[in-house]
Amino acid sequence: MLVVSIALLVAIVGVYFIRYENASAQNSHLVFTEIMYDAEGSDTKREWIEIYNPTDTPITIIEGAGDGSWRFFDSSNHTLTLITGNALIPPEGVAIIASDNATFIAEHPSFSGTLFDTTMSLNNTSANLKLSNDKGATYFETLTYASDWGGAGDGFSLEKIDTDETNDTSNWKQSAYKGGSPGEVVIASSQPQNQQNTYPLPSSDESSPPPSSPNVFFPEGIAINELYPWPRDTEDEFIELANHTEQAIDISLWIISDSSGKKYTIPQQTTIPSYGFITLYREKTKIVLNNSNDTISLIFPSSKITSKTSYTQARQGISWARNEEDEFQWSKIPTPNVINVFPLPPYATVKADPLxxxxxxxxxxxxxxxxxxxxxxxxxxxxxxxxxxxxxxxxxxxxxxxxxxxxxxxxxxxxxxxxxxxxxxxxxxxxxxIPQTKHTDIILSELLPNPIGNDKNEWIEIYNPTSATVDITNWAIGKEEDARNAYVISDQTTIAPGTYLIIPRILSKITLINTADTVYFFDAKKNIADKITYSESEEGASFARDADDIWLWTYTPTPGEANKFAEKFTPTPMSLSSASLEPQSTDPIIVDLSDIRDIENGTIITTEGVVTVQPKIFGTTQFYIMSDAGIQIYSAYYSTCARNTRRSSRDSDCRYISKRKRRAYHFFRNSIRNIRTHHFCAR
Incomplete structure (x- = not known):
């Protein structure tokens, strides 16, 4: 039977659930319904408890130390002092008892109910809490909690599940949100199943929210799911909400707000289906999402923020979306009213054997x-x-x-x-x-997206790898494939063979995004001459092209100079006398040339092959050997043959045990593998 009278209904306009009579209710006094006993970080002045009136009769809390005054017990009795609200707690009314009222109000600015201040020191492991209405002579409410119930120093509170049941462990749970929900009580035993709002329709302004009431319960599970701050030309900004529960939820009169304080009240009779979405476009909300940074909040009519997200530096055509880990990231596929998707950036890596x-x-x-x-x-x-x-x-x-x-x-x-x-x-x-020129035109050579200090020191480097001077007048650099908003080299400009040209940000006005970006280089006809995409830059590191045309991060930016990467090997000349051929501490292992790449770095090996390029052709000590595969040997030093042997005139009769370094041709292409090199003659 409905027990809320017409007069009471007017007094609690905006109550989310109409309470139904529970014939089994046995409570005749206030009960504990929420405890913040171990706040995240320091507990000092931040502890509080919530008490609730589950009866059909108003109950007055008497403050101070006079006759019939109340006491809060946490290991000793403490008096109460009313700070805000009314000491008369109505049926289904709520009050907060805080260890420091100023700190509580600062951390819960939307709370507008009854607040008492007291002395409080809640044990972080376990404690027995009590309430008394006769100066501590007897206690009508008792609760013993423990840290294994939840809320142990992680910012969450403990909440009672069913206000009409006992204080057993099974009837308490950790709060759904950090900071808890002081002033909002879930009436579990009498909650209707369809979760529909029961606000009386306002007579004048249908978008006006109901009066804030600390007794109102609003369902959890609705969250901001996607923002689209900088749409493409034919699109509109939007804010998407998602329902993460198994029930349809009425969000009538909920509020969306941005960092400037602009608010939009969701109209009456707005429901999000189970696991469904609703997309609110700028044309309707009149909320303008900033391209640089913004914070969007979803707020209950009770003024409590239930969902919030912040972003910085939006990009056109990219949405700010919630991923499967419940965290936000940028997505290149805006998905209004459907599940968010995050395509992985493509990555190509090649292993070729043999080279x-x-x-x-x-x-x-x-x-x-x-x-x-x-x-x-x-x-x-x-x-x-x-x-x-x-x-x-x-x-x-x-x-x-x-x-x-x-x-x-x-x-x-x-x-x-x-x-x-x-x-x-x-x-x-x-x-x-003989190495050949890989490029026939000007190329991008190096980028500095995230310089140390001021990002205005970013730059882009281009390079002429050809053997001729190239006129690059009217060539352009930009971040869009169609050359829109590109920086055009309008002055008469040429670049000599083997030289570099630096385009600083202060000249091009091109901002390189630290997280990920693409740079396009266009010829005078605005055809794409070169492009490069990078991701996850680190401060002080440049993205540079190596000799094998592979782009790598390097902590040695070289504007206007040849790119530098890992420490280069500097050979130390050595004379390999017969004494140096004595057995080593580790005997060499015999390896086929085709299997060298699988040998652990630093291993001494013996291998055989045909010398296809002798030393002194490409360098004093460089040569090539081949069998089923081929490798390039660097810095091998000749010695005389062992006594009583004669060097053969055929290169194929010579074997090489490497004791130097060679290029490791594998898919990273920039690592160096150690191999020992000796040269001796075979008869």
């Missing part, structure tokens, strides 16, 4: 570690292959650039290239091994 091959020798190409919904292999004079791994052979000697392109679901691409050198061992053409 130096004989004609018709199978070469294994492996994309393991790449990220993309589509993988495409581009091989000279061959069709496009889309398998993650393949084997291919070349019948003609030469240098063959192979490119792997990885694409994700939104069309972003990443590339990794590797060059295979094919030699006919029966008649090797040494000219094939």
């Amino acid at each position: 130096f091959a004989d004609i018709n020798q199978p070469i294994t190409l492996d994309s393991t570690g790449s990220i993309g919904t589509i993988l495409e292999w581009n091989i000279p004079d061959a069709p496009i292959f889309t398998t993650p791994k393949l084997s291919y052979a070349f019948s003609i000697p030469g240098n063959y650039p192979i490119t792997l392109t990885a694409k994700n679901s939104i069309g972003e691409t990443a590339q990794q290239s590797v060059t295979i050198t094919v030699i006919d061992q029966s008649k090797p053409d040494i000219s094939i091994l």
Whole structure:
């Protein structure tokens, strides 16, 4: 039977649930319903408890030390002092008893109910709490809590589940939100199942929220799910809310607010279905989401914030969305009214084995570690292959650039290239091994997105790898594929062979985003001449192109100079006399040339191969050896042959045990592997 009279209904306009009579209710006094006993960080002045009137009769709390005055017990009795509100607690009314009223109000500014101040020191492990209405002679409410119930120093409170049941462990739980919900009590035993608002319709302004009441319960589970601050030209800003519960929830008269204080009240009869969404567009809310930074809050009609998110530096076409870990991140696919998606940025990595091959020798190409919904292999004079791994052979000697392109679901691409050198061992053409210019035009060379200190010191570097001076007048640099808002090199500008040009931010007005960004380089006709995408920059690190055309982060920015990466190996000349050939502490192991890449760094090995390029052709100590595979040896030093032996005139009769460093041709392409090198003669 409905027991709320018409007069009472007017007094509590805006109550979220109409309470139904519970015939089994046995309480005849106030009860504990929430405890903040171990706040996050320091507990000093931040402890409080919530008490609730579950009866049908108003109850007066008598403050002070006079006759019939109340006491709060936490190991000793303490008097109460009324700070705000009315000491007469109505049926279903709530009051807060705080250890320091000023601190409580500062941390809960939306609270507007009855507040008492007292002396309070709640034990963080376990304590027995009591209430008395006869100066501590007897106690009508008792609760013993323990830290294993929840709320132990993590910012959450303890909440009673059913106000009509006992204070057993099973009837208490940790709060759903940090800071708890002082002044809001869930009437679990009498709660209607459809979770519909029961606000009387306002007569004048249907969007006006109901009067704030500390006794109102608003359901949890509605959260801000996605913001779209900087839409594309044909789109509109929006704020999306999501229902994370199994029940439809009425959000009539809830409020959305931005950091400027602009508010939008959600109209009456607005419901979000179970696990559903509602998208509120700027045209309707009149809330303008800032592109630079903003904070959006979802607020109950009781003025309590139930969901809030903040962002900085929005980008066009990118939404601020909640992910599966319940955290917000930028998404390149705005998804109003549907589940948020976060496509991984594409990543291409290539492992080719061998890098130096004989004609018709199978070469294994492996994309393991790449990220993309589509993988495409581009091989000279061959069709496009889309398998993650393949084997291919070349019948003609030469240098063959192979490119792997990885694409994700939104069309972003990443590339990794590797060059295979094919030699006919029966008649090797040494000219094939002479490094060739990889580019025929100006390229991007280095970026500094996150300089130490002021970000206005960002810069972009371009480089001329060709053998001719290039006129770059009217070329442009920008961050959009169609060259919109690009910086145009309008002055007559040329760049000499092998030289660099720095474009500083103060000149280009191009801001490089620290988290992720793409830079495009356009020729005079605004065709894309080059582009590079990076992510997760670190302060002081530049993103630079290495000699193998691989972009890497380096903590040695080199504006206007050749890029620098890991510490380079500096060979130390050594004389390998017969004494140096004595057995070492670790005997060398015999390894086929094709298996060298699988040997642990620092291992002493013996290997055999045909010397296809002798020392002093590319460098004083560099040479190439091949068998089933090929490697380039750096800094090998010749010694005389052992006594009573004669050096053969055929290079194929010579074996090399490496004791120097060589380039490790694997998919990272920038690491150096240690191998020992000795040279001796075999008869």
